[in-house]
Amino acid sequence: MSSSAAFAVVTFDSGHQDMIHDAQMDFLGTKLATCSCDKTVRVYDVNIIDGSHTFLAQLKGHEGPVWQVGWAHPRYGTMLASCSFDRKVIFWKQTEEVKSDGREILKWNATFVYEGHDSSVNSVCWAPPEWGLMLACGSSDGGITILSFENERWEIRKIAAAHMLGCNAVSWAPAQMPSLDRLDKQVKRFASGGCDNMVKIWREENDHFVEEAMLEGHRDWVRDVAWSPSAGLTKVKIASCSQDRSVIIWNNKEGDGISFTPEILQRFDDVIWHVSWNFVGDVLAVSGGDNQVSLWKKHESDKWECISDSSK
Secondary structure (H helix, E strand, C coil): CCCCCCCCCCCCCCCCCCCEEEEEECCCCCEEEEEECCCEEEEEEECCCCCCEEEEEEEECCCCCEEEEEECCHHHCCEEEEEECCCCEEEEEEEEEECCCCCEEEEEEEEEEECCCCCCEEEEEECCHHHCCEEEEEECCCCEEEEEEECCEEEEEEECCCCCCCEEEEEECCCCCCCCCCCCCCCCEEEEEECCCEEEEEEEECCEEEEEEEEECCCCCEEEEEECCCCCCCEEEEEEEECCCEEEEEEEECCCCCCCEEEEEEECCCCEEEEEECCCCCEEEEEECCCCEEEEEECCCCCEEEEEECCC
C-alpha cells in the first residue's frame, strides 16, 4: 500500500476509566463525544485549528458499557444519542439554565430513555435532517427500532427479527437519491449489518419499514455499514466490514434498480470493526483489530488506493 498523506495526531486524556468504544464529532466539528466501558459518555469542546479541547460534561445514566454515540443535526439543538449493553438508548440534550444571580450555565439532561429492546443495543444512527428528528437503533435481539419525534413525543416503529442472531450496525441513506427513486418522490432508506453475515437495505412503505434488498458477500458477522453521503446523482455506494477481515463496497448505478454489485476493497490482517465515509463520499476510513486506521480513495484507474495509513 502507498502512503501519500500523513496523519495529524492530537492526543489527550479522555478521563474515562475503561476502554473507549466510540468517539464522534458533531456536525460542525466543534464538539466531541466519547463513550466507554465505564458506563459514561463524556463531551468536550474542540478547537479544530490547534486541537485543544475543553471538558464539558460527563453523562451518567447507562448501567453497562456504552457502545456508540451519535449527534443529531444542529437544527434540532445540541442533542446526542447513546446506546449500551444495558439495552437502553438515551437521548441527551444541552440546555441553558439561568441562575438566580443572572448567570447562564449549560446543562446536559436525559430527555428520553428507550428500553424496548431485549438485549444489548449496539448501534445508533440519525436520519438525514430533512426527514425530521429520527433515529435508527440496532440490537443483539435481532430487531431494529426507528424512533421519530412527532407531535412532542417519540413515536416507535420496530422491525422484529431484522437479522438472525443480532444487528450490529445501522446507517441511513442520504435524503436525495434520484438513482433509486423518481425525482418527485424521495423514499426513506437505511442499511443494516448483522450476525447473519448479511447487509440489508430497508425502505419505508406505508409508515412501516420493509426489507428491500439483501446483500450477500461476507463470510462472517458484519460489524459496520456506512452509506456514502454523496456519490453523485447516478450512483449509490455502501461500505461494509466484517469479522471475515474484508471491506466490501456495494455499488448501484442508475438503471440497476435496487441491485448492488459487490467490490472487495481489500482483505486485511485482522477483524475490521468500523468504516466511515468523508463528507463528500469519496474517501473511506477503515479501522480494525490491529488498532490501525487507513484511508482509501478510488482514482481514475477505477481502483481503490490506500492514500494514508496510520502504521506508516
